[in-house]
Amino acid sequence: MQRSVLAMLLIIGLSPEMGVGQLTHVRLEDFILPLVLAAWLCRSIVRAKRFEPTPLKLPILLFLAVQIVSLLYGIIHFDNDPTESSLTAAKVVQYYLLFFLVLNAFDTKRQVRQMAVVLVVAGTLSALLLALGIGSVRANVTTARLMGPEGE
DSSP, X not given: OHHHHHHHHHHHHHOXXXXXXXXXXXXTHHHHHHHHHHHHHHHHHHTTOOOOOOTTHHHHHHHHHHHHHHHHHHHHHHOOOHHHHHHHHHHHHXXXXXXXXXXXXXXXXXXXXXXXXXXXXXXXXXXXXXHTTSSOEEEOSSOEEEOOSTTO
């Protein structure tokens, strides 16, 4: 399971944004992360593994509740696009679930070191792709954003 999580972290660092149908801002991990999460959950249930406690559980759940209320309020009162808004909310939920997956999937210092190496490699490769001209920097009035590989 650790290998699939490490691969997932590498994919998150390098996958470009793309459009799928009418959806924009879709990335490869939007399709892979739910599969990895489902596999991890099934494996944890089969092995009767207890989830690691964290003091962040309550704040995360409160934030997600506020996010859902905000999502519904924006759709009802401000004519926000329900599909795009729901996709953005789902991405936030996915990343919190990824937090819990990483918290529970890595048990030893060696595994945590491997994860740190993968994150550094993903960041370095992303920066290298930008330096080689494969990525891009988009600038607007307030920010400049580093973009990943072509397609983002």
